[in-house]
Amino acid sequence: MTGPDRISAAWDEDRSFLLAVARRVLGDATEAEDIVQDAFVRLTLQRIEEIQDVRAWLVVVVRRLAVDRLGSAHHRRTRPSDTTALAEQVQEVVPDPADRITLDDEVRHALDVVLDRLTPAQRAPFLLHDVFGVPFNEVAELVGRTSAACRQLASQARKIVRDGGSAVASRPDPVAAEVARRFVLTTKGGDLRALIELLDPSVTGSVTADGRRVGWEEGPFDLAERTLYFLGPRSPWQLAAIPLENDVGIIATRRAEAVFVGRLRLAGDRIREMRGVVLSRTSVD
Numbered sequence: 001m002t003g004p005d006r007i008s009a010a011w012d013e014d015r016s017f018l019l020a021v022a023r024r025v026l027g028d029a030t031e032a033e034d035i036v037q038d039a040f041v042r043l044t045l046q047r048i049e050e051i052q053d054v055r056a057w058l059v060v061v062v063r064r065l066a067v068d069r070l071g072s073a074h075h076r077r078t079r080p081s082d083t084t085a086l087a088e089q090v091q092e093v094v095p096d097p098a099d100r101i102t103l104d105d106e107v108r109h110a111l112d113v114v115l116d117r118l119t120p121a122q123r124a125p126f127l128l129h130d131v132f133g134v135p136f137n138e139v140a141e142l143v144g145r146t147s148a149a150c151r152q153l154a155s156q157a158r159k160i161v162r163d164g165g166s167a168v169a170s171r172p173d174p175v176a177a178e179v180a181r182r183f184v185l186t187t188k189g190g191d192l193r194a195l196i197e198l199l200d201p202s203v204t205g206s207v208t209a210d211g212r213r214v215g216w217e218e219g220p221f222d223l224a225e226r227t228l229y230f231l232g233p234r235s236p237w238q239l240a241a242i243p244l245e246n247d248v249g250i251i252a253t254r255r256a257e258a259v260f261v262g263r264l265r266l267a268g269d270r271i272r273e274m275r276g277v278v279l280s281r282t283s284v285d
Contacts, residue, residue, distance in 0.1 A: 180241035
């Protein structure tokens with residue numbers, strides 16, 4: 001399939017999903033349409049033969065453009081009127097396809113917009129639902145709140161970010177942030193010994209899917225081994241850390257869509273409990 005054919009196919013097959021992604025972040029159908037059109041213009045300026053998964057590329061770009069617009073609602077730059085000027089700005093938003101867009105970059109990009117403006121309680125519902133499309137019932141399961149409470153927190157966060165305001169925010173605990181960073185690095189690298197060292201001797205872990213527990217592990221070795229099996233270097237998922245109130249979270253995506261979210265409860269600088277949720281679907285509400 002030629003480059004123009006791939007773009008045309010993506011427009012026909014993926015446009016409605018991309019509109020839902022943009023609308024979820026922006027809350028405005030007109031702006032969502034604008035964002036999706038912008039993403040397709042940027043796609044035409046890429047070496048499309050270097051992009052293995054056009055849909056995933058577009059999802060990441062749409063999310064980044066939407067978060068960008070959300071974070072600069074009162075300071076929007078005038079978009080260029082010619083493709084030369086637009087081409088000069090593409091790399092500000094979209095990494096070179098040869099570098100392969102990473103989930104770490106995407107999470108960091110969203111956090112740059114919201115970290116200093118939202119409370120710890122607001123961050124997780126906003127990031128998980130509005131940016132990554134995790135359904136509210138599964139956000140609730142992860143953070144230990146009701147679905148209605150998570151919906152309200154996400155709504156508050158959305159308003160703060162759109163209005164350019166700020167809640168009484170606080171930075172994540174540096175110890176927790178370091179544990180999360182090491183967890184991601186050791187898991188991605190498949191380092192069993194280093195991962196075991198991060199776990200408390202009495203650590204436990206559980207995984208749920210569709211509200212039912214589907215896995216349970218006890219002890220550092222068994223839990224580390226199972227973690228590497230599902231999230232390690234042989235897994236098709238990308239992995240990154242996110243803040244989850246008083247704990248830290250892990251999000252995994254495949255083809256730019258969230259498939260798993262985990263919560264790490266800490267005891268000092270060790271992980272004492274891991275809870276994971278296998279996501280049933282991405283949300284478009």
